[in-house]
Amino acid sequence: MxxxxxxxxxxxxxxxxxxxxxxxxxxxxxxxxxxxxxxxxxxxxxxxxxxxxxxxxNTSIWNTMIRGCSRAKTAQTGFLFFCQMVQKGVEMDCRSFVFAFKACEQFLGVLEGKSVHCVVWKMGFVCTLLVQNGLHKWCDEAVKLFDSMLMYSDVKPIEVTMIAVLSSCSQKRDLRLGKTFDDWTPEDAYELITKMPKDPSAAAWGALVHACRMHGNVEVAKIAAPRFLELDPKSAVSMFY
Structure with a gap:
């Protein structure tokens, strides 16, 4: 082979x-x-x-079929393979959802994409970074998923969730999380990051810095960039700020 x-x-x-x-x-x-x-x-x-x-x-073979269809002009067939996985109770992994999202993107299947989001939530993959990165063309739904977590007292967003939402929305230049990014103050940004259950990692600060660069928000960057550089001094972020 x-x-x-x-x-x-x-x-x-x-x-x-x-x-x-x-x-x-x-x-x-x-x-x-x-x-x-x-x-x-x-x-x-x-x-x-x-x-x-x-x-x-097995799961890998199902994923291959979904991925293969999403690369071709048969993206809808890829989504149907995903539906078959759900119906047959086939065990899924992160790649299953990522490839399903990709298929939906190819044929602009908004309703289909939302149905994939429902499965993501029901199967407990909502906090997985790899899946959320697959939502970069579905920013509105990514924010809704994030907001829905905050509605339940027993569901707390972990660091990977914060990074995922920041990353997915920055890809679309639409980082809202309750208000537009242009309306954010440095205090808002600091509050978001510091709400993480654990100390924010370089990846968390880096996601915010990346969003700042794309939106030209210097004020928020003044808070995020130094913390990012402190945790990851080798980063090229210093070239931008």
């Missing part, structure tokens, strides 16, 4: 694997399917055929 560069070669490899009863094994099957679904030389139709022949595809 390492030297495979075309579908012709892949089908020859697959034929050899079939003769030796290897194609039913998860790992070799996942390698073949990944080439079909993700490679520029692949074939998504062949990936679908191979997937349909697998009795118990």
């Amino acid at each position: 390492e030297s495979c560069t075309s579908m012709l070669q892949l089908k020859q490899i697959q034929a050899h694997m079939t003769r030796n009863a290897l194609i039913t094994h998860t790992f070799p099957a996942s390698r073949v399917l990944a080439f079909c679904a993700l490679s520029d030389s692949g074939d998504t139709n062949h990936a679908h055929l191979l997937f349909s022949q697998l009795q118990k595809p």
Whole structure:
């Protein structure tokens, strides 16, 4: 598989694997399917055929199908694969949601994206940074999820949640969190960061600095940048502030 560069070669490899009863094994099957679904030389139709022949595809294989469809002009099919995962009760990981969000972005499926958010919440992935980074085109929903956490006394936003919301919204130049970023004062920014249950890390301050740079908010940067540099002196942030 390492030297495979075309579908012709892949089908020859697959034929050899079939003769030796290897194609039913998860790992070799996942390698073949990944080439079909993700490679520029692949074939998504062949990936679908191979997937349909697998009795118990694991999470990684499901993720590959969602990701492969989101890269092609079949993004809606990628979302349908995600729906099948939910219906069949297949165990999901962070990548499942990230690729599902990507698929929704491709065909501008706002309602579909919101349905993915619902699953994120129900399955307890809302505080996962990787998933929230996948929300960078869904800033409004990211803020709603953040606000909904604050509504419950037993649900407290952890540092990774703060970083995620700052990162996702800064990508869209829309960092609101209850009010527009332009209306923030240095006190507001400091209050947000210091509300974290633990001492903010360099990543937390860095996310705020990045947002400041994108929005041109020098006042907030004067608070965030020094703390960031204190925790991460090798950072290139000094070139901007």
